[in-house]
Amino acid sequence: MSFQADLEKLLGLSSVNYKYELSKTELFKEAVANDRGRVRRDGPSDEQKAYPTVLGVNGPLVFYTDPDCTGRRTKDTYAVKWPEVADEIWFKADLNPYDPEKFAGLLKRVIAHLNAKNATLYVKDVYMGSDPDFAVPYRFVGEYATHAMFVHNMFPKNLPGVKDVDARRWTMLNAPSFVCEPERDGCRAEAAVVIDTRNRICLVAGRADYCGVNKKTIFTVGNYLLPKDGRLSMHCSANVGKNNDAAILFGLSGTGKTTLSADASRRLIGDDETIWSDNGLCNLEDGCYAKLINLDKEAEPVIAQALSKPGTIIENVPPLPGKKMEECHPDVLDLFDDSIAENTRFSYPLEANPNVMPNGRGPHPQTIVLLTADAFGVLPPISILEPKDVMYHFVSGFTARVAGTEVGVTEPTPTFSACFGGPFMAQKPNVYAKLLADKMEHHKARCILLNTGWSGGSYGVGKRMSLKITRALLNAALNGELDNVETEVHPILKLKMPKSCPGVDSSILNPRNTWANKDAYDATAIKLRDMFRDNFEKKGFAAFGIEPRI
């Protein structure tokens, strides 16, 4: 069936103007010409007037999202509560149930809106995953050329050998010009992101134009589908060392998956979503989506070098004072300016990194890394985990971020997000935990908990661990240099801390040593321990057969 006939049948799109499979150059031109304010309800905002979406000939496409939408709208993310998935899907505050009738009404209204305005829609056919055994056909249909270019950058294309493409395809409809009406549409706000498992549709209705929505939504679908066939889908990055030794790095946003997996001495599999199946590891993507804020070009050379490559997309980074975006070259951007967003981003195709694994695949991992960025500053910089500890920390999914960037805010915000990616885990955490336990048992990987957060005190007193130290700790673990090292057990947090590590001052390995005020350290560690215990109780993890470890 032609894609038009397919979209008419699936969605009822009948009087729209498709731009199908435009090249990146064409999408680039369309984005520059049209994306700025074109489909916004009330025209470009002041920010967008100041920073039009533009670019030079070979530089990046610089895109500014709606100022209120510089990240994912987790509270506005839903899955339709069809009876057949009502018990299976893990509905929660960041994946809410959507009433099936209300969803049918909303979808109809979005389609009527697009038909009425004779919308131009960009269509891209890609795959989630580069292993034809399980790759999920993903059709993007949306109003922004920028989003189509993002999808082109980020996902595998032209994958031979995928079976039943038409029957298995998922379609995203992304319509930022629509405005949801909560009362009528049954949602919370003027925008909603909804997954419909029965019809294999992802709907982005309204202003949710952060590029990341176009990947995280379909990953949530992947996390729903792939475990059904025994494939473990994971919110983790992955890379491979010189001895064909693979590592996976789990972590919530901001903990270092992208940064630490981009290592010139290791080949990258992927920076965000990885499948662990009987075939080994496989990336779901074909690109990276790195944070740009305060990028230290010396400490992060792999990401920095990709900045000068053609065909990349930069999101929400303002130009340096006095620079015009028309000169657009990465050097006119102020990577330290967080006035639009802390979450400034950079999407680049994997081909912009010279050191990647072919076809996004690699062997079974020898090392499992759980990343956390503990802004309380009490977790050890590195801990060696037994399999039972891994399961405990995997379901706990702890990180603590700084509360905000306002002056005077010093209290870290704890987050417990199961499987280090709660919002994207469409099935219940025990499904992923069981698969991880089985695979770990079978492949005997070593495991560490790496704290990329604060040392020498909580946020406001201590400092974030330097990338140099974090990388030295990580490399020592990856090289097996911590396999037989002497350890001590943290008396409160029950974590096994190495007493020495090559290239790292041993005095920092026990975090208590780095705090001037030992009583404050002990009190904060106890507070964090109690948070772990409360979370474990509240979520009922014991019922999954997970042992409490703290």
Ligand SMILES: Nc1ncnc2c1ncn2[C@@H]1O[C@H](COP(=O)(O)OP(=O)(O)O)[C@@H](O)[C@H]1O
């Ligand atoms: N010690 C550290 N380890 C990892 N990242 C660090 C460290 N110190 C600062 N950072 C910064 O923290 C951020 C980590 O974000 P990122 O790698 O994008 O995480 P994720 O991909 O898990 O969301 C980056 O901006 C990085 O520069």
Ligand SMILES: C=C(OP(=O)(O)O)C(=O)O
């Ligand atoms: C793109 C995202 O992932 P991460 O921050 O984990 O890189 C996101 O959370 O929106």
Ligand SMILES: [Mn+2]
């Ligand atoms: Mn990332």
